[in-house]
Amino acid sequence: MYNAKAYSVASATSPFASTTIARREPTEHDVQIEILFCGICHSDLHQARNEWSGVMPTVYPCVPGHEIVGRVTKVGSAVTKFKPGDLAAVGCLVDSDGTCPECKAGFEQFCQNFTLTYNFPDKHTGGVTYGGYSESIVVKDHFVVKVPSNLDLAGAAPLLCAGITTYSPMRHWGVAKGKKVGIVGLGGLGHMGVKFAHAFGAHTVVFTTSPGKKDDALRLGADEVVISRNADEMAKHAGSFDFILDAVAADHDINAYINLLRRDGNLTMVGAPENPLAVGVFGLIMGRRSISGSPIGGLAETQEMLDFCGKHNITSDVEVIPIQKVNEAYERLLKSDVKYRFSIDMASLKSE
Missing domain, CATH: 3.90.180.10 (Medium-chain alcohol dehydrogenases, catalytic domain)
Structure with missing residues (x-):
């Protein structure tokens, strides 16, 4: 010792x-x-x-x-x-x-x-x-x-x-060029999600409650920024996302995002709200959508993530x-x- x-x-x-x-x-x-x-x-x-x-x-x-x-x-x-x-x-x-x-x-x-x-x-x-x-x-x-x-x-x-927690579910759910990806929340996890989704070539949309975060979201690689409190902005994206990464740890309406998924779309939780979230099952049934959670990745995937970051200069x-x-x-x-x-x-x- x-x-x-x-x-x-x-x-x-x-x-x-x-x-x-x-x-x-x-x-x-x-x-x-x-x-x-x-x-x-x-x-x-x-x-x-x-x-x-x-x-x-x-x-x-x-x-x-x-x-x-x-x-x-x-x-x-x-x-x-x-x-x-x-x-x-x-x-x-x-x-x-x-x-x-x-x-x-x-x-x-x-x-x-x-x-x-x-x-x-x-x-x-x-x-x-x-x-x-x-x-x-x-x-x-x-x-x-x-x-x-x-x-x-x-x-x-x-x-x-923060890196592997956002990289792992994107790899699992096939985020790539031609996919439309949403990132809910722009904090420690969310900002890494934006960088990875952009580097994978996906059309990346950030959802935030703070209009002041728009410029930063675009700087990080977002193609669009949606103010989630604006019902009209949300409605424009209904049924269009292949994958949504939810990085919010506070109570929020997850159904608003489930309804944005296309057929067979997935929403993965990486934020961990203290209280259970109410999920409207019909939102999942109508479109064969799914909701999942994801922690960190394994060691091989963590090395893969770091190598990807080295190639794309992501930190x-x-x-x-x-x-x-x-x-x-x-x-x-x-x-x-x-x-x-x-x-x-x-x-x-x-x-x-």
């Missing part, structure tokens, strides 16, 4: 503070990474404040962070994919059983025995896993992916969650902050006061 600097919370109401955590020494299949940037995901806030206590209670001290980009410093004797000096990344998973049908199919995100990057039982230490708000991390090589060298590393970090729009401003960032995140993702420059941790 070795000690690493980190930022943690000691309780649901505590601010983040500097601390030291124990990391394992790399075993034969492990990769040790110096963390350069770590994105802040809204789920970090939920976990830090124990807002998912009914499903995933937080164990304190908690070190969040699952949008990790860094440089390899050490590899185990059996590791062949990485060598010291390589750019590497870690997302939401750091282990799975590797033997179940889901793992064998490359869908580690659906394994019943996966290990999350933080706040999950750690079989190596006997405690819980600690995430990317730290100077380094040690992860099994299968769960480490390569970062294209042309990408801005601060903007690449959120690709490990998240980020505001880079030092680790010392993480408490302020969380308060701003509650107010949606960020375009569109915070990325922590972990070099700032060296001064602690």
